[in-house]
Amino acid sequence: MTEWINVILQGVLTGGLYAMFAAGLALIFGVMRLVNIAHGDLIVLAAYVALLVTDSMGIGPLTSLIIVVPVMMLIGYGLQRGLLNFTLGPDILPPLLVTFGLSIIIQNGLLELFTADSRKLQAGAIEIETFRLMSGVWIGILPLIQFVVAVAVIWGLQLLFYRTALGRAFRATSDDQPVAQLMGLDTRHVFAMAMALSLAVIAIAGVFLAVRANFDPAIGPARLIFGFEAVIIGGLGSMWGTLAGGIILGVSQAIGAQIDPGWQLLAGHIVFLVILAVRPEGLFPKVSG
Amino acid sequence: MTQVEHATASSRIGVVLIGVALIVLAMTPLWGDRHTLHLLAEIFTYIALASLWNLLAGYAGLVSVGQQAYVGLGGYLLFALAMFGGVHPIAAILIAGPVAALVSIPVAALIFRLRGAYFAIGTWVVAEVFRLIASQIAVLGGGSGISLPAHIIINMAPSRQWREFEIYWLALALAVIVLGAIVVLLRSRHGLALTAIRDNEQAAQSNGIDVTRIKLIVYVLTAFGTAMVGGLIFLMKLRISPDTAFSVNDWTAFVIFITVIGGIGRIEGPIIGTVIFFFLRQTLADLGSLYLLMMGMVAIVVMLFAPQGLWGVIAERLGWQALPLQRRLVVADEPETGTKP
Numbered sequence: 001m002t003e004w005i006n007v008i009l010q011g012v013l014t015g016g017l018y019a020m021f022a023a024g025l026a027l028i029f030g031v032m033r034l035v036n037i038a039h040g041d042l043i044v045l046a047a048y049v050a051l052l053v054t055d056s057m058g059i060g061p062l063t064s065l066i067i068v069v070p071v072m073m074l075i076g077y078g079l080q081r082g083l084l085n086f087t088l089g090p091d092i093l094p095p096l097l098v099t100f101g102l103s104i105i106i107q108n109g110l111l112e113l114f115t116a117d118s119r120k121l122q123a124g125a126i127e128i129e130t131f132r133l134m135s136g137v138w139i140g141i142l143p144l145i146q147f148v149v150a151v152a153v154i155w156g157l158q159l160l161f162y163r164t165a166l167g168r169a170f171r172a173t174s175d176d177q178p179v180a181q182l183m184g185l186d187t188r189h190v191f192a193m194a195m196a197l198s199l200a201v202i203a204i205a206g207v208f209l210a211v212r213a214n215f216d217p218a219i220g221p222a223r224l225i226f227g228f229e230a231v232i233i234g235g236l237g238s239m240w241g242t243l244a245g246g247i248i249l250g251v252s253q254a255i256g257a258q259i260d261p262g263w264q265l266l267a268g269h270i271v272f273l274v275i276l277a278v279r280p281e282g283l284f285p286k287v288s289g
Numbered sequence: 290m291t292q293v294e295h296a297t298a299s300s301r302i303g304v305v306l307i308g309v310a311l312i313v314l315a316m317t318p319l320w321g322d323r324h325t326l327h328l329l330a331e332i333f334t335y336i337a338l339a340s341l342w343n344l345l346a347g348y349a350g351l352v353s354v355g356q357q358a359y360v361g362l363g364g365y366l367l368f369a370l371a372m373f374g375g376v377h378p379i380a381a382i383l384i385a386g387p388v389a390a391l392v393s394i395p396v397a398a399l400i401f402r403l404r405g406a407y408f409a410i411g412t413w414v415v416a417e418v419f420r421l422i423a424s425q426i427a428v429l430g431g432g433s434g435i436s437l438p439a440h441i442i443i444n445m446a447p448s449r450q451w452r453e454f455e456i457y458w459l460a461l462a463l464a465v466i467v468l469g470a471i472v473v474l475l476r477s478r479h480g481l482a483l484t485a486i487r488d489n490e491q492a493a494q495s496n497g498i499d500v501t502r503i504k505l506i507v508y509v510l511t512a513f514g515t516a517m518v519g520g521l522i523f524l525m526k527l528r529i530s531p532d533t534a535f536s537v538n539d540w541t542a543f544v545i546f547i548t549v550i551g552g553i554g555r556i557e558g559p560i561i562g563t564v565i566f567f568f569l570r571q572t573l574a575d576l577g578s579l580y581l582l583m584m585g586m587v588a589i590v591v592m593l594f595a596p597q598g599l600w601g602v603i604a605e606r607l608g609w610q611a612l613p614l615q616r617r618l619v620v621a622d623e624p625e626t627g628t629k630p
Contacts, residue, residue, distance in 0.1 A: 034406075035407060035410065086593055092405040092406055093346070093592075093596075094592050095406070096406050096409055097545060097589075097592050098593070101588040107581075108579070108581040109582055112578050112579060222417075225417060232407070262425055262432075269414055269417060269418045269421070273414070273415075276400075276402055276411075
């Protein structure tokens with residue numbers, strides 16, 4: 001019994017990470033209807049930026065976020081203004097193929113710079129610290145921090161969307177781009193801000209990914225798929241939905257892995273496909289559009 | 290009297306040139322060495338894969354990044370049928386097509402719920418599911434893969450040379466059949482509908498085209514063709530593993546690159562693109578990951594500055610078409626040419 005409680009708790013905590021993968025993806029889809037195929041590779045890029053920062057400055061991975069987040073935000077802003085803004089339009093093909101090309105460029109660029117070796121960020125003693133929840137059930141401090149940060153990130157995004165001027169600009173552009181432009185919004189800037197914000201979330205997710213597990217240049221696409229599945233499970237257009245989607249995916253994978261290690265990923269995909277079959281609008285859809 | 294004409298002067302020349310090229314290519318085993326035959330067969334498989342992806346993404350607007358699902362399915366069906374069903378490998382390839390088409394129907398029922406770019410990632414999830422299932426099948430080598438047993442390879446043909454000829458001709462035939470089927474499809478009523486969907490999906494729908502039905506037909510047909518090509522690819526490789534069979538790089542990234550460079554939404558595009566791709570590969574492959582990096586950049590630049598691709602530029606500037614696909618109204622009562630008083 002306690003064994004299963006442990007499994008499900010692990011799944012929930014991992015789900016926080018998936019929710020962060022998903023939140024960045026949902027954010028830019030919500031604002032500009034762009035699906036970023038390079039999303040997963042940008043998460044891996046953030047992990048390598050953190051690797052460089054921690055190695056060169058001798059600081060811990062969590063502290064390195066002070067540098068990694070702004071760096072990724074700058075990359076995001078530049079990427080949107082310098083490249084992706086030119087692909088947006090009624091045709092879905094250009095943004096899709098350009099971000100696909102970007103994914104190949106990032107993967108092979110990282111391969112060229114860092115080789116295919118597996119890397120990991122060292123967070124020190126905190127990595128193995130745990131506390132006892134009840135007899136036989138232990139929770140790792142680091143997974144717990146990761147989950148709390150994920151909830152905070154999604155709560156922060158929610159606040160930003162509904163309580164700030166930038167959030168209003170995001171929603172206005174999302175609802176009707178031409179009218180938003182008529183009202184004096186520079187949509188090129190709004191889109192770039194959305195991408196910068198998405199990459200800030202990516203930076204946090206990338207650092208936690210790199211502390212929790214080994215990473216190499218090729219693991220990006222699988223992160224994109226996890227994030228995407230969490231978005232669809234949760235329901236398009238809902239930030240809290242991505243958290244629910246991430247948790248459902250994390251728990252499914254944990255249960256699958258408990259039954260047979262080979263079933264970890266398959267269980268997650270199957271749950272995703274079942275939800276797509278019985279509830280294609282997701283579990284917590286906001287509004288269509 | 291008004292009638293629709295497909296051919297133009299350039300397409301008449303094109304058809305003759307293609308005919309001559311086919312005769313020369315069919316006779317390549319008479320003069321080509323093993324290396325040439327193998328390279329050409331590989332080129333034919335990529336022409337077929339890219340043409341199928343072009344039909345799917347360029348015409349039906351179904352941008353898939355998961356066609357490796359059907360390449361791998363075809364490959365695994367070949368191995369399973371040949372090893373446990375005692376089926377001749379070439380027959381197994383022919384069976385792989387309809388089986389994959391059957392599999393693609395429930396898959397389509399699921400992923401057609403996703404729109405646009407989300408559809409693309411949905412296809413990828415399906416390919417991942419196929420890959421994970423393949424790695425669970427122990428009798429087909431599980432995660433590490435399996436080689437085609439020697440007796441199956443030896444029994445395929447009277448001699449090694451004949452086996453290579455058979456594979457070469459099969460590759461050529463598959464490429465020709467795929468291209469021929471696409472030409473027939475595009476010249477049919479469905480083709481007119483597809484071209485309309487390519488140009489403007491909403492306008493096509495408002496003119497009474499059942500867009501979803503046509504998309505489903507194209508998706509199933511593409512799965513049919515892709516699985517047969519997949520079977521052939523792994524008959525050439527003689528070894529299969531989940532990672533090579535369902536490789537997103539080999540069967541999707543390269544195919545997208547080929548189609549985008551050559552010209553998406555045009556039947557000539559994938560052929561031109563494949564020639565360019567193999568030329569670059571033969572000259573730059575030593576660069577390894579740098580080569581892939583450059584490929585990604587070229588694809589982005591083409592998509593931004595010449596989204597119609599190389600053949601698109603040629604067709605727009607010069608009005609050429611290599612195959613008779615255009616529709617022009619010819620009004621018979623008025624003389625087309627002739628001196629006017």
